[in-house]
Amino acid sequence: xxxxxxxxxxxxxxxxxxxxxxxxxxxxxxxxxxxxxxxxxxxxxxxxxxxxxxxxxxxxxxxxxxxxxxxxxxxxxxxxxxxxxxxxxxxxxxxxxxxxxxxxxxxxxxx
Amino acid sequence: xxxxxxxxxxxxxxxxxxxxxxxxxxxxxxxxxxxxxxxxxxxxxxxxxxxxxxxxxxxxxxxxxxxxxxxxxxxxxxxxxxxxxxxxxxxxxxxxxxxxxxxxxxxxxx
Numbered sequence: 001x002x003x004x005x006x007x008x009x010x011x012x013x014x015x016x017x018x019x020x021x022x023x024x025x026x027x028x029x030x031x032x033x034x035x036x037x038x039x040x041x042x043x044x045x046x047x048x049x050x051x052x053x054x055x056x057x058x059x060x061x062x063x064x065x066x067x068x069x070x071x072x073x074x075x076x077x078x079x080x081x082x083x084x085x086x087x088x089x090x091x092x093x094x095x096x097x098x099x100x101x102x103x104x105x106x107x108x109x110x111x
Numbered sequence: 112x113x114x115x116x117x118x119x120x121x122x123x124x125x126x127x128x129x130x131x132x133x134x135x136x137x138x139x140x141x142x143x144x145x146x147x148x149x150x151x152x153x154x155x156x157x158x159x160x161x162x163x164x165x166x167x168x169x170x171x172x173x174x175x176x177x178x179x180x181x182x183x184x185x186x187x188x189x190x191x192x193x194x195x196x197x198x199x200x201x202x203x204x205x206x207x208x209x210x211x212x213x214x215x216x217x218x219x220x221x
Binding site for chain 2: 001006009032034042043044045046049089097098099100101102103104
């Protein structure tokens with residue numbers, strides 16, 4: 001089955017800095033890569049996703065890049081704000097219906 | 112539109128007791144999932160369903176059973192709870208790309 005590795009496990013930045021979270025996947029057949037944000041005590045919510053036929057996608061301050069050859073994808077957050085503090089999960093979809101998640105990255109943005 | 116609703120939100124069980132967690136979605140989604148979330152372990156798939164009447168095992172299915180008798184409901188059962196099943200359980204559903212999660216059930220087994 002699919003295996004997703006996510007780094008780093010924790011990331012501390014100053015407000016206004018950029019943050020980058022990286023994930024690798026094992027199944028070359030995976031074709032969908034979403035990112036979820038989970039605030040403390042809340043449910044995970046989708047913030048951005050990318051399909052395997054696209055190399056980069058951007059939505060305001062967040063962007064995701066995908067390198068299919070190397071089987072890795074990354075989340076980029078620019079101009080970080082304290083409300084960006086949360087746990088971020090990457091995931092990969094292999095097969096028809098299941099999402100495999102990374103272990104998560106706790107992002108702390110200090111004012 | 113409630114989305115995905117889990118019942119109960121919190122529960123404390125004694126070792127050996129049984130219980131059922133209910134997940135209900137009102138979005139007519141085909142796929143439904145049960146995940147458990149433990150510190151440092153991310154979201155691990157327990158069981159999933161690709162449609163009414165179907166179920167399949169995920170990454171960590173031992174000690175759990177599921178049923179999907181109606182399209183909108185996905186039940187997760189613990190027949191004999193163990194302390195290792197202490198966790199936060201999330202249900203999710205999807206038809207297209209985005210998975211929608213329930214609010215979670217915090218289960219403690221003592």
